[in-house]
Amino acid sequence: SKKFNELVTGFKFLIIDEVHEWKEHQGIIASLFLMQMRHYYSPFQIIGASATIDNPETFASSLFHKPVELVQGSGKRGRMTISMLYPGEKYSQRDVIVDVLGKLTSNGHRSLSFSNTRMGAEEIAQSVSQRKIEIDGKERKIAVKPHRAGLRQEEIDRNENDFKSGKLDVLSSTPTLQVGINIGDLTGVVSEFIQYPTLTQRVGRGGRDGQDCYGFIVLNTKDPISRFYKFHPEHYQVDTLEHIIDSENELLKKINLAVASRVKAFTEKEIEEIKNDSNENMFPGHGNAMKELIENEILVKDKKGNFTPTSHISEENLKNFGLRDIGKNVIIKRNGKKLGSWNMPMAFEKLFEGAIYLHNLGVYRCTKFSDGDPPISTVRDTEDHEKHLRTTPKEEITPTIKENVDKSKAFGLDYSLSLLNITKTIREYRERRISPKNLKNPQDKTEEVKFCNNSVTVPNQSTGIVIDLNPVMDKINQSPQIEQEKAAVFHSFEHLLIHAGNMVGGGVSGDVNGITLSNENKIIIYDQSSNGGNGATVRLFPHVKDLIRRADEIVKLCKCEDGCVKCIQSYSCHKFNDDLTKSGVKTLLKILLGRDTFVDKFQVSVDWEKKIEEDKIELTIKSTVNSIVPPSKA
DSSP: OHHHHHHHTTOOEEEESSGGGSOHHHHHHHHHHHHHHHHHSSOOEEEEOOSSOSOHHHHHHHHHTSOOOOOOOOOOOOOEEEEEEOOOTTOOHHHHHHHHHHHHHHTTOOEEEEOSSHHHHHHHHHHHHTOEEEETTEEEEOOEEEEOTTSOHHHHHHHHHHHHHTSOSEEEEOGGGSSSOOOOSOOEEEEESOOHHHHHHHHTTSOTTSOOEEEEEEOOTTOHHHHHHHHOGGGTTTOOOOOOOOOOOHHHHHHHHHHHHHHSOBOHHHHHHHHTTOTTOSSTTOHHHHHHHHHTTSEEEOTTSOEEEOTTSOHHHHHTOOSSOOSOEEEEEETTEEEEEEETTHHHHHSSTTOEEEETTEEEEEEEEEOSSSOEEEEEEOOGGGTTEEEEEEEEEEEEEEEEEEEEEETTEEEEEEEEEEEEEEEEEEEEEOOTTTOOOGGGSOEEEEEEEEEEEEEEEEEEEEEEOGGGHHHHTTSHHHHHSHHHHHHHHHHHHHHHHHHHTTOOTTSEEEEEEGGGTEEEEEESOSBSOOSHHHHHGGGHHHHHHHHHHHHHHOOOSSOOTTTTOOTTOTTTTOSOOHHHHHHHHHHHHTTOOOOOTTOOOOOHHHHOOGGGOOOOHHHHHHHHOOOOOO
16 A cells, blocks of 8 residues: 555565465465565565475575575474374364364363364364363363454454463464464464475474474365375375466466556556566566556556556455455455455355355354445354354356466376366355264265355456366277266366375365366366466476376275265365266276376385274374373473
């Protein structure tokens, strides 16, 4: 804003802590924002700091668009112990997280719980709040609150301060607390599955005052990625691809230039320097984007002869461009007053008409979604019979391939890195009732299909990998099953590629999604983004061969007959996991791979299937945690 610019004019140093967090989509936006800052301000020096990045020089150079000098050192902190827990078949991931938090609290430890989604943090907080513990012979409930984006600032501040002061035993957080914020003398951290560098960052929130800290990553028995690491645990620490910044997102380049000109208009000389990609220009690689903005009259001359955005682009739309997402900010209202907010595109999937919305331990029902300017989701308090309901939308997805950026081959397949238009519509959703006692494993509960009175459609621009099976269709169709069940086989293959992509890219469910075009014999794996891409598929593109091998390994590791959430099903499936076939996709992968299958480079000799009889496991978290975590010395 202009006010902020006036306050910071003349600064000499810009310090970016936890610089490794600025990767993928956020890294792209931060990199572009740094260009804007060079355009606005006098010269300044950037200092980045990180304790958990493997390629600091390469990454920082791509983020800052400048050569960097590496300075290394060491810090002082308490011992950090990290344990990986895999629940038995009788327990869910949430059961284990709640039990571990309960035991940590009983032993006098103050803890953080990390979930990967806002609703996950709310669900954990609700489950923990019902948990009773005994301390010094007295029974009481665990004091817990959520901490996440979308809460009102006063709620976030209050929950954070209550934890710092000792009024709360546990904070149930999204990644909002994994960087930057000193939240006191906590010594316990529990996390859902996340890539290893991010896990060390989360556990690093504890032990800041020199105390020992105990971290737990809890795998999900119903997640193919977690199951893979159960059998190949040595791969967990090395599977994350290098941090990179994909600076070739043309949509973001155009928006970057438009936003920059809003605060400080471009002179004709600057326009020419950018168009020609001269060494003096502050926006390297933006030449084509600037040419298009001028040709299409998005940037036009003002009265002084400088270039600013045309009046057809509203100030509100330009303000929507932020460091986390350029999707519009959806305002959540209750009784006419703001309750919270959520950015698109995730708001589209969570705040549709009829959706159940969780907020600071409260449960609400969305009654209307208005895609205005700004968009508004209206919610009401739930009735007693609605408080234990949860909802999942069914999305109709229509992709359009705009342009192929790169192409390659693997196992006879053609595949390309492509710019995409993705149109999504929600007309119906599934409603399920969960256990009111412990919110245990909602996927096992009865579901009912509901229809929205008013459907909502949103367009998204993204980047994806388009896998073309046409070159091998003659070979594939030699299997009668594949020929008869092609749509189900390809749909199952799509899910396995999503699982493998989230694994190899060092991510979790949510980075990428997919769509099968069985009539065209194509599968598209695309970034979950509304603004041109988050960088995930760009990182995955050179590793498609490994994705296909891991897809084969995932389906082989699961011993079910017909397919389940441990192999070919996906929580993010917009078709509710209808029309899948495990035997069919196994046949497809056998035809494609032959003998070129996944090889465990660590050559682990333990036969985990025999060692761990899943149906007989009686996991006792009490003994597990006691053997690792001593009572707090505080």
